[in-house]
Amino acid sequence: MIGEFDLIKKLIPLLPINEATRIGAGDDCSVLELGIPDRQLIFKTDAVVENVHFTREASWERIGSKAISRCLSDMAAMAGNPISALITLGIPQDFLEEDVLKIYEGLIRRAKTFGVSISGGETVKVEKSVFLSVSMVGWIRKNRLCLRSHVQPGDALFVTGELGGSILGKHLDFVPRVKEAQWLAEHFDIHAMIDLSDGLSGDLRRLIEASGIGVHLLKESIPVSKEAKLLAKERGTHPLNHALNDGEDFELLFAIAPNKSVSVLDAWKETFPGLRLSCIGKAVKEPGVRILSRKNMFLSENANEGILGDNGYDHFK
Amino acid sequence: MIGEFDLIKKLIPLLPINEATRIGAGDDCSVLELGIPDRQLIFKTDAVVENVHFTREASWERIGSKAISRCLSDMAAMAGNPISALITLGIPQDFLEEDVLKIYEGLIRRAKTFGVSISGGETVKVEKSVFLSVSMVGWIRKNRLCLRSHVQPGDALFVTGELGGSILGKHLDFVPRVKEAQWLAEHFDIHAMIDLSDGLSGDLRRLIEASGIGVHLLKESIPVSKEAKLLAKERGTHPLNHALNDGEDFELLFAIAPNKSVSVLDAWKETFPGLRLSCIGKAVKEPGVRILSRKNMFLSENANEGILGDNGYDHFK
Structure with a gap:
């Protein structure tokens, strides 16, 4: 294989x-x-x-x-x-x-x-x-090139919509975030952007590898969809795992200077009131993905061994 | 089907x-x-x-x-x-x-x-x-747009290389005529061009339909490859049928004003001495494809009933 x-x-x-x-x-x-x-x-x-x-x-x-x-x-x-x-x-x-x-x-x-x-x-x-x-x-x-490779340490990381459980239907009916992305690039200096096709954990790894940085995620800020919760209930799994690892969300993940976090959130709410935008964490110099709880409690040191489980959806595994 | x-x-x-x-x-x-x-x-x-x-x-x-x-x-x-x-x-x-x-x-x-x-x-x-x-x-x-739809009645029709029998190997190893086509468009007013992927008869039909014209082919001028002859011998068929109907020749078929016929042939021989260029017939107002012998003998009135056999290679038939 x-x-x-x-x-x-x-x-x-x-x-x-x-x-x-x-x-x-x-x-x-x-x-x-x-x-x-x-x-x-x-x-x-x-x-x-x-x-x-x-x-x-x-x-x-x-x-x-x-x-x-x-x-x-x-x-x-x-x-x-x-x-x-x-x-x-x-x-x-x-x-x-x-x-x-x-x-x-x-x-x-x-x-x-x-x-x-x-x-x-x-x-x-x-x-x-x-x-x-x-x-x-x-x-x-x-x-206005939005590549994967230009995340700066300290950047705030944002994600559109809600994640996980797309297998219940969203993987067929999702709306690609074309106008949202154009609006972002027109009004803000977006350092890097990627669409979430292989799960937040897998696509974060791509961003990290391309930019040579690490990431601290804030556990409570990850937008867990109701489909992720439904799937977790059915399967006896954890909803956060679905939000982190399920493929085909087709939401945007982007990086922006931290001092623009409030203004991007405010302007977003006015422009796209029906679509959630979440600051899920920040880029750091140290490699790897760490998931912190709101009390800064350390949950997992290594994305491959911790709650992230695997590296997202890989077609050949 | x-x-x-x-x-x-x-x-x-x-x-x-x-x-x-x-x-x-x-x-x-x-x-x-x-x-x-x-x-x-x-x-x-x-x-x-x-x-x-x-x-x-x-x-x-x-x-x-x-x-x-x-x-x-x-x-x-x-x-x-x-x-x-x-x-x-x-x-x-x-x-x-x-x-x-x-x-x-x-x-x-x-x-x-x-x-x-x-x-x-x-x-x-x-x-x-x-x-x-x-x-x-x-x-x-x-x-210098070379479309299928701009053949004029009276135009001379040319084909590069030799046709038929590509199944014996050429369908894998053919050299696309990129530089030849660029040279043609640079030095001559090419009215229309197409690459022969589905057999001369099938691709001629496309040219005819797009341009709203008909074609008189001169039987003896159609460049029959040695592979077409080999295949005909093996299968007891006619070499000309292979040259007309076999797919995947990937040669160029183009139309040019008749008064440019001699100059395009002369300049071609000098530029591409290793590759044959043949004037195979002319465009006419009357619809359909007629195949004439050198003595102007009428062989077939309708491409679908005559020597052309079928309409070239159709993936679903």
């Missing part, structure tokens, strides 16, 4: 780059310099596979919507403006045309909501499991 | 477009206006699937090379300058890491040859057949 993180580490140094490639593999999107005044191109692809990312219990419309929303969420993580998508659909021989049209209904509805064109694609035959891959281009402002 | 052409016809009118989208679904690449001075972005995705586009008899390096070359060929069809690629690889649970690295060897070698960066990608788990999808962005000059 192949570990996804290990494979990426082996592959990245081998990949060819050229002078147009500003950010290659390893961030939410690649960033290309193509001579657009004041702007750079962002480029992303994301695939969902039957029985890995979805089952046929969900409607094909929701599966289509999920596939394009995942790509939109990656564009959001860069405060990007999504422009156009291409669709690759793999279907078995006996797949019904009406189901292809339903998948496209989901894709099209979501694309329209975000002003994105679907400028092409292809349908290919596969032997068994359906797959749906979305490629997307968009643009960002040159002076 | 779903017919690919029929499905595309149903889907295209439903797809959302926006003001950036100059050419959407239906040409070799989509064309986007993103404010690059004198240039437009081209955007393409292409997937190969195990037991459809390749089998494990081929080495993984060749399969990787094929996947990225197909995308490069689509960029060539627009006289495009490929810039960057993203890779989506779907592999079953028991797939070996060393084979992933071999696929990337093939991808990387070809990307380097054409100066293309691989700026990211992902590896996802699938239940059975391996798939490999490549997304690519590039650029074209605004005043």
Whole structure:
């Protein structure tokens, strides 16, 4: 079995780059310099596979919507403006045309909501499991690059929405935080941003590795969703574990200078009254993730051994 | 069973477009206006699937090379300058890491040859057949758009290389005609261009439908490859049928004003002495494809009933 993180580490140094490639593999999107005044191109692809990312219990419309929303969420993580998508659909021989049209209904509805064109694609035959891959281009402002690698020690860490239990439905119906991310980048100096696709613990690890910092999380500040609580009750687990480790929240995690914490919270509440924004902790110089309770009680020294459990959702483990 | 052409016809009118989208679904690449001075972005995705586009008899390096070359060929069809690629690889649970690295060897070698960066990608788990999808962005000059839809009646039709029998090896090892296409667009007013992926007959039909014209082909001018002859001998078929109907030649088919025929042939011979260029016929007002012999003998009135047999390679038939 192949570990996804290990494979990426082996592959990245081998990949060819050229002078147009500003950010290659390893961030939410690649960033290309193509001579657009004041702007750079962002480029992303994301695939969902039957029985890995979805089952046929969900409607094909929701599966289509999920596939394009995942790509939109990656564009959001860069405060990007999504422009156009291409669709690759793999279907078995006996797949019904009406189901292809339903998948496209989901894709099209979501694309329209975000002003994105679907400028092409292809349908290919596969032997068994359906797959749906979305490629997307968009643009960002040159002076407002939100990478994973620019967290500063002392930065406040914020997360949008509520975390955990997305398997109960949110993983299909989440709304990518495109306009929220654009608003953040327009009004504040966002040091770093990432979308939560593999669970807070896994994506925090990516942020930490890319920025060479550590993190102190405040246990009581982590926004635990009611779905995380429901799942914990059903399974006899701890709701916080779901908020930390469940995949596919597709919320934003970002870092900002600590003296901007109050103003970002105030302005956020006025602009997005229906969506929670939580300061969940701060970046520190010492590596690793520590979870502190409100009384500064030390709970776990090492994310890998403590309450974080594992490193988030890894497709190959 | 779903017919690919029929499905595309149903889907295209439903797809959302926006003001950036100059050419959407239906040409070799989509064309986007993103404010690059004198240039437009081209955007393409292409997937190969195990037991459809390749089998494990081929080495993984060749399969990787094929996947990225197909995308490069689509960029060539627009006289495009490929810039960057993203890779989506779907592999079953028991797939070996060393084979992933071999696929990337093939991808990387070809990307380097054409100066293309691989700026990211992902590896996802699938239940059975391996798939490999490549997304690519590039650029074209605004005043040198080579679409499928601009063939004029009277235009001379040219094809590069030799056709048919690619299943014997060329479908894995073909060299995408990127530099040839760029040279053509730079030195001549190319009215229309397409790369031959689904067989001359199938791709001619696309050109004809997009441009609203017909075609007279000169039977003796169609460049039949030695592989087409070999295959015909083995199977008791006619070599011309292979040249007309076999898929995956990945040569260029283009249209040019008839008074430029001699000069394009002369300049081509000097620039690309190792690669054949053939004038295979001309565009006419009357719809359909007619195949004439050198004595102007009428062989077939309708491509669907005559020597063309079928409409090229359709993945779902």
